[in-house]
Amino acid sequence: MKDILDKEDFQVVKEGITYPQGIKAAGVKCGIRFNKKDLALIYSEKLADAWGMFTTNKFKAAPLVVTEKNLSFSGGKLQAILINSGIANACTGEGGLKDAWETVNYVSEGLKINKKYVAVTSTGKIGEFLPMKNIENSLKEAISKLSTSGSTEAAEAILTTDTKKKEIAINFKLKGEEIRIGGMAKGSGMIHPNMATMLGFITSDISIKGELLQEALQEVVKKTFNMISVDGDTSTNDMVLVMANGLAGNKMVDKKDADYYKFLEALQYVAEYLAKCIARDGEGATKMIEVVVQGAISFGEAKKVAKAVINSPLVKTAVFGKDPNWGRILAAVGYSGAEVIPDKIDLYLKEKVVEDGQPLTFSRQKLHEYLGSSDEVKIIIDLKMGEVNATAWGCDLTYDYVKINTKYS
Amino acid sequence: MKDILDKEDFQVVKEGITYPQGIKAAGVKCGIRFNKKDLALIYSEKLADAWGMFTTNKFKAAPLVVTEKNLSFSGGKLQAILINSGIANACTGEGGLKDAWETVNYVSEGLKINKKYVAVTSTGKIGEFLPMKNIENSLKEAISKLSTSGSTEAAEAILTTDTKKKEIAINFKLKGEEIRIGGMAKGSGMIHPNMATMLGFITSDISIKGELLQEALQEVVKKTFNMISVDGDTSTNDMVLVMANGLAGNKMVDKKDADYYKFLEALQYVAEYLAKCIARDGEGATKMIEVVVQGAISFGEAKKVAKAVINSPLVKTAVFGKDPNWGRILAAVGYSGAEVIPDKIDLYLKEKVVEDGQPLTFSRQKLHEYLGSSDEVKIIIDLKMGEVNATAWGCDLTYDYVKINTKYS
Numbered sequence: 001m002k003d004i005l006d007k008e009d010f011q012v013v014k015e016g017i018t019y020p021q022g023i024k025a026a027g028v029k030c031g032i033r034f035n036k037k038d039l040a041l042i043y044s045e046k047l048a049d050a051w052g053m054f055t056t057n058k059f060k061a062a063p064l065v066v067t068e069k070n071l072s073f074s075g076g077k078l079q080a081i082l083i084n085s086g087i088a089n090a091c092t093g094e095g096g097l098k099d100a101w102e103t104v105n106y107v108s109e110g111l112k113i114n115k116k117y118v119a120v121t122s123t124g125k126i127g128e129f130l131p132m133k134n135i136e137n138s139l140k141e142a143i144s145k146l147s148t149s150g151s152t153e154a155a156e157a158i159l160t161t162d163t164k165k166k167e168i169a170i171n172f173k174l175k176g177e178e179i180r181i182g183g184m185a186k187g188s189g190m191i192h193p194n195m196a197t198m199l200g201f202i203t204s205d206i207s208i209k210g211e212l213l214q215e216a217l218q219e220v221v222k223k224t225f226n227m228i229s230v231d232g233d234t235s236t237n238d239m240v241l242v243m244a245n246g247l248a249g250n251k252m253v254d255k256k257d258a259d260y261y262k263f264l265e266a267l268q269y270v271a272e273y274l275a276k277c278i279a280r281d282g283e284g285a286t287k288m289i290e291v292v293v294q295g296a297i298s299f300g301e302a303k304k305v306a307k308a309v310i311n312s313p314l315v316k317t318a319v320f321g322k323d324p325n326w327g328r329i330l331a332a333v334g335y336s337g338a339e340v341i342p343d344k345i346d347l348y349l350k351e352k353v354v355e356d357g358q359p360l361t362f363s364r365q366k367l368h369e370y371l372g373s374s375d376e377v378k379i380i381i382d383l384k385m386g387e388v389n390a391t392a393w394g395c396d397l398t399y400d401y402v403k404i405n406t407k408y409s
Numbered sequence: 410m411k412d413i414l415d416k417e418d419f420q421v422v423k424e425g426i427t428y429p430q431g432i433k434a435a436g437v438k439c440g441i442r443f444n445k446k447d448l449a450l451i452y453s454e455k456l457a458d459a460w461g462m463f464t465t466n467k468f469k470a471a472p473l474v475v476t477e478k479n480l481s482f483s484g485g486k487l488q489a490i491l492i493n494s495g496i497a498n499a500c501t502g503e504g505g506l507k508d509a510w511e512t513v514n515y516v517s518e519g520l521k522i523n524k525k526y527v528a529v530t531s532t533g534k535i536g537e538f539l540p541m542k543n544i545e546n547s548l549k550e551a552i553s554k555l556s557t558s559g560s561t562e563a564a565e566a567i568l569t570t571d572t573k574k575k576e577i578a579i580n581f582k583l584k585g586e587e588i589r590i591g592g593m594a595k596g597s598g599m600i601h602p603n604m605a606t607m608l609g610f611i612t613s614d615i616s617i618k619g620e621l622l623q624e625a626l627q628e629v630v631k632k633t634f635n636m637i638s639v640d641g642d643t644s645t646n647d648m649v650l651v652m653a654n655g656l657a658g659n660k661m662v663d664k665k666d667a668d669y670y671k672f673l674e675a676l677q678y679v680a681e682y683l684a685k686c687i688a689r690d691g692e693g694a695t696k697m698i699e700v701v702v703q704g705a706i707s708f709g710e711a712k713k714v715a716k717a718v719i720n721s722p723l724v725k726t727a728v729f730g731k732d733p734n735w736g737r738i739l740a741a742v743g744y745s746g747a748e749v750i751p752d753k754i755d756l757y758l759k760e761k762v763v764e765d766g767q768p769l770t771f772s773r774q775k776l777h778e779y780l781g782s783s784d785e786v787k788i789i790i791d792l793k794m795g796e797v798n799a800t801a802w803g804c805d806l807t808y809d810y811v812k813i814n815t816k817y818s
Contacts, residue, residue, distance in 0.1 A: 059743035059751045059766070091739055093752065093767040126736025127768045236740050313722070313806075314814055321815025327535025330500050331645050334468035342468045343502065357468070358502040359536045399808050405723055406730025 009173040010266065016151030016167035019182035020205035021247040022046050025150035027157030030138030032086030032124070032131060037157035039135065041107075041142040042081040042201060047117060048243035050078035051214040053221050055238035061090035062100040064239055067119040070104070076210040078243050079117040081201060082107050083158050084135065085186070086124040090236035099130045106136050110143045123186060123199055123237050124160055155184040158199055161404060162186050166277035172266050174259045177250040179206045183270040187228075187278030200225055200240035200274055206263055207246035208253040216264050217242045224271035227303070227392045228279045229310050242267075279393035280375075284400030288376045289319055291392045295383040301338045302390030305381060308336030309392070316397035319377050324367035326353045333381060340383055348380035418582040419675065425560030425576030428591035429614035430656035431455050434559035436566030439547030441495030441533070441540060446566035448544065450516075450551040451490040451610060456526060457652035459487035460623040462630050464647035470499035471509040473648055476528040479513070485619040487652050488526040490610060491516050492567050493544065494595070495533040499645035508539045515545050519552045532595060532608055532646050533569055564593040567608055570813060571595050575686035581675050583668045586659040588615045592679040596637075596687030609634055609649035609683055615672055616655035617662040625673050626651050633680035636712070636801045637688045638719050651676075688802035689784075693809030697785045698728055700801045704792040710747045711799035714790060717745030718801070725806035728786050733776035735762045742790060749792055757789035 018025045022045040030039040052071055054064045071078070082103055089096045100120055108115040122130070145153075155165040167184040185200040208216075221240055246252070253259045280288040291309045296302035309315055312332040318325040326347055333340060347354035350370045353362050371377060377396075427434045431454040439448040461480055463473050480487070491512055498505045509529055517524040531539070554562075564574040576593040594609040617625075630649055655661070662668045689697040700718045705711030718724055721741040727734040735756055742749060756763035759779045762771050780786060786805075 057740060057743035058749050059739050088736075091736060091751075091763075091766060091768065093765075126740060236743060313810075317811055317814035320811065323815070327497075327500060330468050331466060331535060334466035334645060340467050342500075354500075356502075357500060359500065397811060399811050401722075402726055402729065402806060402808050402811060405726035406732070 010170060011172070012168070012170050015169035015182060016155055017042060017182040017184045017201060017203050018148045018151040019169035020180040020203045020245070022205060022245050023182065023203045024146040024148055025154035026142040026145040026147065027150065027153030027155070028138050028142045028145065030084065031134045032084060037153060038085045039138050039142055040083045040154040040157035041139070041146060042154060042203065043111060043146050044079050044203070044243055044245045046245045046247055047077050047079050048245035049076060049208065049210040049213050050241065050243045051076055051217045052119065052239060052241045053217060055236060057236045059091055059236045061088055061122060061237045062092055062096035063089055063120040063122045064237060065097065066100040066104060067121060067239070070116050070118060074116040076214065077117055078119050078241070079113045080107050080111055081119040081241060082139065083199065084122050084130065085158050085160050087122060087128045087130055088124045088126050088237050089122040089130055090126045092127065092129055095129060099132060102132060103130070103135060106139050110139055119241055121199060121237065121239050123158065126236060151182065151184065158184065158186045160186065161283055162281055164277070164281050166274055166281070168270055168273045170266060170270060172262060174250045174262060177248055179248045179250060179263070180204060181266055181270050183274050185274040185278055187281060198225060198238045198278060200271065202242040202267065202270055204244045205246065205248040206244050206253065207248060207250050208244050208263065212253060212256070212260060213242060213244050216267055219264065220268045220271045224268065224275040227306065227390065228275045229307065229392065229394045276393050279395050282395035283404045284398040285395030286375070286398055287319055287396045289316070289394045289396065290376065290378045292378065292380045292389065293383065294380065294389050295385055296388045296390065297386035299388050299390055302388050304336045304338040305333050305340065305383070306390045306392035308332045309379060309381065310394035313397055316394070319371065320396035320398050322368050322371035324349050324353065324364060324371060326359065329379060329381070330354065341385065344384045346382040346384065419579060420581070421577065421579050424578035424591060425564055426451060426591040426593045426610060426612055427557045427560040428578035429589040429612045429654070431614060431654050432591065432612045433555040433557055434563035435551040435554040435556065436559065436562030436564070437547050437551045437554065439493065440543045441493060446562060447494045448547050448551055449492045449563040449566035450548070450555060451563060451612065452520060452555050453488050453612070453652055453654045455654040455656055456486050456488050457654035458485060458617065458619040458622050459650065459652045460485055460626045461528065461648060461650045462626060464645060466645045468500055468645045470497055470531060470646040471501055471505035472498055472529040472531045473646060474506065475509040475513060476530060476648070479525050479527060482525040485623065486526055487528050487650070488522045489516050489520055490528040490650060491548065492608065493531050493539065494567050494569050496531060496537045496539055497533045497535050497646050498531040498539055499535045501536065501538055504538060508541060511541060512539070512544060515548050519548055528650055530608060530646065530648050532567065535645060560591065560593065567593065567595045569595065570692055571690050573686070573690050575683055575690070577679055577682045579675060579679060581671060583659045583671060586657055588657045588659060588672070589613060590675055590679050592683050594683040594687055596690060607634060607647045607687060609680065611651040611676065611679055613651070613653045614655065614657040615653050615662065616657060616659050617653050617672065621662060621665070621669060622651060622653050625676055628673065629677045629680045633677065633684040636715065636799065637684045638716065638801065638803045685802050688804050691804035692813045693807040694804030695784070695807055696728055696805045698803045698805065699785065699787045701787065701789045701798065702792065703789065703798050704794055705797045705799065706795035708797050708799055711797050713745045713747040714742050714749065714792065715799045715801035717741045718788060718790070719803035722806055725803070728780065729805035729807050731777050731780035733758050733762065733773060733780060735768065738788060738790070739763065750794065753793045755791040755793065
């Protein structure tokens with residue numbers, strides 16, 4: 001992350017999803033979540049190139065089906081995104097699909113834009129139907145409140161059991177033109193994206209060819225949102241959307257040149273920041289865990305190892321207990337399914353604790369104190385087989401995770 | 410299970426691993442686990458046909474490597490099994506291997522049997538070395554205490570964080586001859602066998618061809634021990650061993666005839682009983698969960714679904730919270746990786762709560778009470794695609810699981 005910040009022409013600013021030119025947002029209460037904002041709207045003044053990535057769960061929620069269709073109808077263009085929290089509109093059959101299409105109609109009529117340029121999504125309880133009348137009415141309020149300073153209210157309205165809003169904005173220069181990117185996300189439980197309910201929304205005013213925007217999103221999601229895990233449960237509603245409306249006025253990025261890679265780097269920064277926010281704010285979490293796997297022969301192999309460690313309940317509880325229990329980490333490496341050579345592996349937990357698969361002498365007390373003092377724990381696993389790295393983010397498993405998830409629904 | 414008990418010539422008796430003729434056992438304290446029995450010895454008076462199944466974890470513990478070698482050297486014969494709890498002798502490199510071979514020597518010398526007929530195994534903390542002097546001395550005590558009534562002490566000596574000993578014995582008749590089977594196991598944490606630290610030991614006095622014994626064990630482990638999960642962590646030390654010494658005097662089972670299938674059924678009963686004991690006694694568990702997947706096109710597909718549901722932290726916490734949260738169950742089915750048709754699936758939680766992928770009207774309060782009143786929760790998922798079933802067993806995820814696993818090691 002530091003790499004980017006050190007560069008003179010990258011800048012992180014205290015803004016959110018509405019930071020790029022021509023992007024407005026609003027967040028209002030539509031009555032699903034008692035006395036909390038639960039309906040967010042994002043709007044681009046200019047039709048934007050857009051792309052989305054969706055859950056791999058076979059029970060894909062109705063609004064995701066609808067949004068995928070619209071992206072296909074419009075050939076990768078969007079102008080508005082409507083998000084409600086509290087109800088997921090998943091496992092709701094034909095009725096749920098009809099409702100999702102109906103919300104598209106509301107947005108299309110309210111904003112006077114073509115239906116195919118509308119994305120809709122939902123997060124919350126599975127198996128319940130949307131309160132359509134509430135949404136119709138509150139959407140009118142949201143439209144009337146759309147503004148370039150609405151990012152925080154929108155970021156709040158998409159949360160469920162999250163404890164913190166997750167937003168970021170950055171700018172960088174392409175041949176003198178300032179390009180802006182804004183992002184917001186929600187996470188918390190059922191987080192094991194492939195996509196997880198993880199929702200991510202990224203806007204930019206960059207001018208970029210649609211195909212390249214798609215490719216950039218896929219590349220970045222693979223290394224960021226798809227590398228976090230709170231509990232190994234892949235949700236029915238995971239979705240990441242990006243919109244780029246071209247209002248920055250840069251010369252269109254239309255090939256994989258230096259400009260493209262600069263944008264990719266910026267997009268990666270935004271996505272990684274949001275992904276880490278989600279991991280840090282996992283249900284009940286007290287610590288974020290970062291697992292770096294080095295020296296793998298491929299990204300796939302590195303990912304298997306990183307995911308196995310980040311998902312292990314025994315590793316997660318050990319971190320909560322401030323226990324430098326390297327044995328549990330090695331056991332997870334061993335069952336990850338990756339081809340590893342046990343007696344080559346080095347393991348670092350602040351310091352090197354395992355070399356060539358066997359424990360070194362280290363101060364258990366010192367590491368216990370380190371684990372106690374930091375709210376970020378970094379585990380580095382060096383497979384010493386190849387040159388490829390992967391990083392995964394997650395969180396510890398605590399009493400509060402159990403508490404949050406045992407509440408009688 | 411009832412199927413067997415209803416048959417006149419199957420009988421479950423209050424015995425354990427020493428129930429078959431010619432099997433003796435002992436359990437003693439060797440000083441690893443403070444003031445608890447931690448060294449068990451099983452001995453067959455007659456050289457037994459034997460087979461083992463071992464963890465798929467790449468960090469396979471030293472004693473498992475040694476035991477696999479011995480089973481290969483001896484062509485599938487064993488006469489003694491030594492088990493210690495408290496230290497796993499895993500991730501201990503060359504030194505750990507040397508120690509494991511040395512324990513084989515102790516047993517071989519003490520019992521005056523060939524080294525290749527000795528199996529050794531360990532369960533407990535990873536990365537620590539066995540206290541060899543203690544084991545050498547306590548083994549002498551164990552040998553002197555070997556008896557046909559030593560099953561309970563042996564079953565106690567192999568436990569770690571288990572709260573209950575796990576043993577069973579049954580008999581049945583083959584053409585008038587009584588065949589006996591005894592078994593014991595340990596489980597608790599890092600339970601996600603493929604093989605998990607799950608240890609299982611089964612003895613019998615049946616006379617059966619070695620190859621058929623192997624095949625029977627593989628068939629049974631696939632459907633029992635490999636279908637349980639406490640936390641998704643596959644241990645470095647999982648192992649199941651079977652010994653059959655032929656002392657029952659039956660005509661040797663040497664082909665897949667009715668006698669073979671009767672033995673297979675009996676072996677399945679013993680293994681399933683022990684597997685369920687392990688699930689029920691999972692770390693911190695208050696309830697056993699049984700997931701039955703019906704109507705799959707193959708066992709592999711049914712297993713994927715059953716394992717995804719039994720492993721889902723959100724399903725496990727919902728059961729702890731007595732919450733009939735069918736949405737979390739469907740979400741797990743959806744991300745299981747199995748090819749399912751969402752709008753075909755039926756789901757039963759005592760009663761049918763989902764039909765064709767959509768919720769039915771049911772009394773949430775009644776199901777909440779059912780979940781509260783029972784210490785076994787049965788989830789039936791009907792995929793309605795084929796004819797194949799699979800059953801998996803696990804347990805709820807509770808505050809105590811977190812507590813047990815956050816204790817600073």
